[in-house]
Amino acid sequence: MNSDRSFFGHPRGLATLFFTEMWERFSYYGMRALLILFMTATVATGGLGFDTATAGIVYGLYTSSVYLLSLPGGWLADQFLGLRRAVLYGGILIMLGQFTLAIPTMEAFYGGLALIVFGTGLLKPNVSAIVGQLYGPEDQRRDAGFSIFYMGINLGAFIAPLACGWVGQRINYRWGFMLAGFGMALGLIQYSLGGKHLGDAGLHPARAEDPGDLARRKRQLAWGTAAVLTLLGVPVLLAWTGSITVTAAALGDWFGVLLILLVIGVFAALIGSKSFTSVERRRFMAIGFLFLASTLFWSAFEQAGSTLNLFAERSTENSLFGFDYPSSWYQSLNSLFLISFAPLFAWLWVRLGSREPSSPAKFSWGLIFVGLGFALAAVAAALATGGVKAGPGWLWGVYWLHTLGELSLSPVGLSAMTKLAPARVTGLMMGVWFVSISAGNYIGGRVAAVYDQFSTETLFFMVAAFAIGAGLVLALLVKPIRSLMGGVK
DSSP states (O other): OOOOOTBBBBHHHHHHHHHHHHHHHHHHHHHHHHHHHHSEEEEEEEEEOOHHHHHHHHHHHHHHHHHTTTTHHHHHHHIOOOOHHHHHHHHHHHHHHHHHHHHHSHHHHHHHHHHHHHHHHHHHHHHHHHHHTSOTTOOHHHHHHHHHHHHHHHHHHHHIIIIIIIHHHHHHHHHHHHHHHHHHHHHHHHHHGGGGGGGTTTTTTTSSSSSSHHHHHHHHHHHHHHHHHHHHHHHHHHHHSSSSSSHHHHHHHHHHHHHHHHHHHHHHHHHHOOTOHHHHHHHHHHHHHHHHHHHHHHHHHHGGGTTHHHHHHHHHHHEETTEEEGGGGGGGGHHHHHHHHHHHHHHHHHHHHHGOOOOHHHHHHHHHHOOOOOOHHHHHHHOOTTTBBOOOHHHHHHHHHHHHHHHHHHHHHHHHHHSOOOOGHHHHHHHHHHHHHHHHHHHHHHHTTTTTOOOHHHHHHHHHHHHHHHHHHHHHHHHEEEEETTTTT
């Protein structure tokens, strides 16, 4: 057990990871707060002039891909790079991607998104996995440590829309992206200087048991690289030659099929592998249930940057005490509430001790809270008709309920992955966790694509009913899932 308690009772290395992720989230959420607004804004006002359906699909594909690439990013870190180097390389790609978005061409727009996708895939799962390695297997500070880490994430996410949103919406969208890039640069400097406090955590990839194991890893890397190049290269070549016409809708459909096949393949391989014990395979089944619940949660929650962002821009009175502010500022509310309530939740889990609810129970709470948030949004949408706009207090209430749901599920999910996953595939399983967020973002993006096809009230009500219903079903399955977890609470 790590007895270091120099950072609020936790290992000093947690501070390094706290601030690294803070600046990475500043970069990501600063850009995300502007993305769908930038795409749907007219060319004359500095936007791309996309219709809502196209913008929703592009938004969903981007945010989904950001988390989907966490799966190969975690595997590369486990097998070849080590967690620490993966975080560094990922941060560099993210920084370059943000700066590329500031270049006023369509090629630069898609190229910048691609760089951020690949960079986040390397950084996101592995920085969280390093947090888990700061604690011993029986260290009861782990859940509280992840809650503190989560507070650091949201400190950056709180500042980002205020700074990047103001610059983007009041001055120039591309300058907002540039500011996000500078934030990631600061994160890289801090990470490099603070690495000495991490000890051996994440320093080396998993050791190959024998030369045959190393050869197997290299074959997997070669086949995986070839598959990615084929999946990306063939459609690009066919489109370039005019053999096929690539549309946002077609890409969205193709990506959805790929995502389903990937999830089924990963869990089938893990549960069916003879290299894991029966207890480990049962835990993979438990992870599968948590994966599904997480996907449903994020499909609702991550509409903050899409449907709720559009609602804030088009149907909400963005003024308080005579001060007019950009609609992107609402994106800071979730983080403001997280910063306020994360310490309370961290204290609560420790205080409850043996009476602490299990991870599946906390997940059910998360789904119900996010559903209640959309129920409130549906009421606000019903009032915002006939040219009347909803007051800002409605979105304050929506994001408060969503925050309670996130604190019940997200840091708990991160911690559960590190406890349920075998040590030799920790990075990979963190990638699996982020694939659930990827799937949720994809679904949320498809919902955003039909924003103009339904009344906003109807759309929000359907999301609310689905999330609350899923939460109640999960509550009934808590005991069976706990039995699969093999003693892990």
